[in-house]
Amino acid sequence: MKRIGIIGGTGYTGAELLRILSVHPGARVTMVTSRERDGAAVSDVFPSLRGILDLRFIDPADADFTSCAAVFCAAPHGVAMTHARKVLDSGAVFLDLSADFRLRDAGQWQSWYGMPHTCPELLEEAVYGLPEVNRAQLRNARLVALPGCYPTAVQLGFLPLLKEGMAEPRGLIADAKSGVSGAGRRAEAEYNLCEAAESFKAYALGGHRHLPEIVQGLREAAGTEVELLFVPHLAPMIRGIHATLYAKLRADAPDDLQKIYEDSYRDEPFVDVMPAGACPDTRTVRGSNMCRIAVHRPGDGGTAVILAVEDNLVKGAAGQAVQAMNLVLGMDETAGLQSPAMTP
Amino acid sequence: MKRIGIIGGTGYTGAELLRILSVHPGARVTMVTSRERDGAAVSDVFPSLRGILDLRFIDPADADFTSCAAVFCAAPHGVAMTHARKVLDSGAVFLDLSADFRLRDAGQWQSWYGMPHTCPELLEEAVYGLPEVNRAQLRNARLVALPGCYPTAVQLGFLPLLKEGMAEPRGLIADAKSGVSGAGRRAEAEYNLCEAAESFKAYALGGHRHLPEIVQGLREAAGTEVELLFVPHLAPMIRGIHATLYAKLRADAPDDLQKIYEDSYRDEPFVDVMPAGACPDTRTVRGSNMCRIAVHRPGDGGTAVILAVEDNLVKGAAGQAVQAMNLVLGMDETAGLQSPAMTP
Amino acid sequence: MKRIGIIGGTGYTGAELLRILSVHPGARVTMVTSRERDGAAVSDVFPSLRGILDLRFIDPADADFTSCAAVFCAAPHGVAMTHARKVLDSGAVFLDLSADFRLRDAGQWQSWYGMPHTCPELLEEAVYGLPEVNRAQLRNARLVALPGCYPTAVQLGFLPLLKEGMAEPRGLIADAKSGVSGAGRRAEAEYNLCEAAESFKAYALGGHRHLPEIVQGLREAAGTEVELLFVPHLAPMIRGIHATLYAKLRADAPDDLQKIYEDSYRDEPFVDVMPAGACPDTRTVRGSNMCRIAVHRPGDGGTAVILAVEDNLVKGAAGQAVQAMNLVLGMDETAGLQSPAMTP
């Protein structure tokens, strides 16, 4: 059993890592850090783990990662970059679920996150943890930058079109809807059930931090500049992202987009292309690592409408992180990730 | 007090008419029909009306509308057209909340609704009940075709742009999200709480019946053909529509879209243009007749993103119907509609 | 129009007072205080009031209540008692929605609320604002202590049994369930939608502050000591209280409890006794000032099971406060409170 550490284990992605890894056949969490809950039993913070995980949070300053094969960072942005060097020096693989290593350009990172990057020299080494794009590199990675939740769904939805040069790279629109857990474990009235339930709203039209990450990925796939309008929305549910993607098709785009998508993802264990005409519900991926995608071409057929759903905490965060860990540590890519969604 | 009849009062729009009219200062419901619940007390079907409305459902075949000043039809499509002539002949105004009189073209109606229209001769007389567009005509109407729930939000959101010729009439996108009550009072597993809660999905990409209605309205406003992609979604909440609208701006569009919208709706009692930069929550209109609209111009500013929210059962149905009734019967347009939204 | 002030208007009960009073035919809110939001437009804090209420929050220290006929206090406990004297001296009636004047015994108040009472001399004057019990006194009150949300439902449910001496005053059980808004406008992870939705739990078994208030009321009705087990629960919804009440019947209790309840509440505008055998849903009172009660006698009939539902923010708080205000100011008791529940 590989020994695993988690930095910042009191948020929702930390909790989800603990849930997934608790039944992983080849890995075992042996260390979880938290500055705020230092000394507390993990199962006191997450009673769902009573009887399952017998660990206490330790202060990250006290953490010795030398026994760990891999260390996840599930802390807010700005934290991972203070730990990365130490973790790597201890010999462990570092898998960061925050934004610290997602953007290749330290200047761009600073402008979006409002602080200087403290280890820009590691950015080049970081492998962007989207297995559907970087599987080979992940097998040899030391430092993995896991994608954000929106970027996973939006990229998986757009990539086949852009890689094949079938869509105009300008005028892309991603109208995305997320459950409330995407905002993290917030103690704010805005996310109180009384204000977030039975309501729906858009937000961050002035610029969401996932935008540059998505654009970076799409640009690489397209091999050219892309222009994307990204409008995130908050939906009154706990989990789930539904990305509705619009792309103007080139005049010479083939008729059968369905086949293009099926071919693109045929061998992917965690991307499911729905039958032609279907629309995926987010509940069909709740708790699972699957991303389901449907391809439509409504009206006169000039615009492709791609629907992509995922569980933001699984394929959009902790599940994808475990998928990447499996690749990095040479285990079966699907280990610990085979449970179907919980429905109803 | 004007006497009011309701045909088909056992669904959600019927219930909402009863709720709103129960505190209307100038109107009183004196007759409600239902074929299925003929003879039952209205307050047995809707216990929320116990002590408030002391009426029994009658069979529509037994209904005599001569004492009514206005008759609403809240039945599914195909029913209103069988009653319209009789109601009008009895001297009452007929306000139809179904789709029967929304499309001017009987052939188009037949192709979308799968049955022939039985009184096409009335289509020309029908006034489309969007007061922000047809206030003057409504004051003199006998037959009012109330807009659908999506069409209300989408049209109110797009109209200022299109009327002023600021947006390209092609390439319009309406990515719309509705609460479950928009589907009506359905006894189907798909809308069971277990399947509709904690989930989100798109539907009807092959063509939603509200599409031709919206296009008809936008075309009239634009004075030219328009091309619209309409993608409706089901959101896990009871009430509320959030329309996210995308329109490519013409090169000569003015910079200050905010002012255009504020000017367009300055005198409207039930359209609220949000301050620049704001995003409206559907909960701020829950139970109220208000439609709140925000205008954004993200990224390079080439595309306008309009956010429009309404309560699908109020401004999207029963509230708008009462607003139209007020106009037709010469009452204060806002009578019975002044309650603010219920938040939380 | 009577001029009305509100102290502490940024919470949910404050918002609900503003919602209800905005359509009250005889009263108008002219002053709302908030220490935290001093200077902000009320409609910026509650966008649902945009276009409906054009007021700014003022600092309570700056408030001059002399123009007000009545002043509500919707602040947390401990605040009202610092304002009561000043409000009364200004000539306004003081209606306190917090706990400050609910208990007659200052010592008991201190032991439950952990601070000394600063104006115990006013406790005797305070009228407990349950109109079904104290209607006559309310008509002449200057200082009204509005009941808590749980105490309203639990007392209205138990009172007929206890007043008539039909139930054993010992062994009473109130198993009560509340929506999340009962906890107030909290910025705590516990009430985040992700943690409060799709979950259910009991809390405060060690002693809830509403317990002494309920016992005080039941004891007065019974004319003897009562013993009550009160177990509150948090239900995954915004509004609503459902109290399930258990009382062992005395051997000589009459068979027809239904009639006893109907007789008790026959003339009450805001208590609705359901037909025999029915079970009230909280949604049938959502947004309304009604309390619906059902009386059951399951099994061998030795125990009465009373079901009482209310909207915790309306009959359990702001609506009942307005009902009391109507009585104090000599207006129609139902003014502003006649809207039926919002269903669906």
Add this chain to the structure above:
Amino acid sequence: MKRIGIIGGTGYTGAELLRILSVHPGARVTMVTSRERDGAAVSDVFPSLRGILDLRFIDPADADFTSCAAVFCAAPHGVAMTHARKVLDSGAVFLDLSADFRLRDAGQWQSWYGMPHTCPELLEEAVYGLPEVNRAQLRNARLVALPGCYPTAVQLGFLPLLKEGMAEPRGLIADAKSGVSGAGRRAEAEYNLCEAAESFKAYALGGHRHLPEIVQGLREAAGTEVELLFVPHLAPMIRGIHATLYAKLRADAPDDLQKIYEDSYRDEPFVDVMPAGACPDTRTVRGSNMCRIAVHRPGDGGTAVILAVEDNLVKGAAGQAVQAMNLVLGMDETAGLQSPAMTP
């Protein structure tokens, strides 16, 4: 791998069996029947199983169970008794999740279910599938009657008190709350999200079919007649049961109930006694096979209040069925059931 059959696989318990068994290390579903969906791919009915289960529904009349080690019946009551003999004759173990074999008395069964029992001779052989009570018998069972969802939580909560003779066997109260999935996959307006969300109600006070089952189990534990008031409620969530149990303690009951419960369940893999003073949330068992129990003694201590939570579809149905199957087939009791709850 043991081959497993499921009769009636289109409901929620069927879906949950498929979810759990899809990752079971020693069992594989090889046959699923459905009369209505005969011929359809299971993953078309449950898209969450796309890529995970490649089976089609077959007509139960065509089912040959000889290759199966165990057959579950997840159909409504009245169906299992028509299949039991055939399944047993084919050599498979029969695990019935419906009510058909829960009551030992065929006459009592008929009076509660309104039809004669068609194989009363099997009732005696049936082992009631609550492993915490009947573990030894389950190891040798051929026919298992799985407990209902409410009965599991209510019995696990009451049993230690009753077995030890610490509570009065009369005057027991079970105030139970269930998520909507407890009603099954219903196509009824009552369970439409619009009517079941944001609401709470009691039901079946006239007598719920789980009552005789609970009483039968409690009576056996107590060794004497018991008297139980059982009041079920519908809570606005998908999954979860919260039973709040009240029992009057005998004068000689020991002070330390906590220890009694901890001792009772110390070796149970799926019963978790919470620390003294804690209250379990249903979300801490969502999707897991755990039942969490807390013991309180509020007020004067004369009455024990036991809180028991479970996921009605797991420990209350499919999970417990798999636990029983593991015992019957001689596998590790916890196989396939070790995943922690999904939180948030």
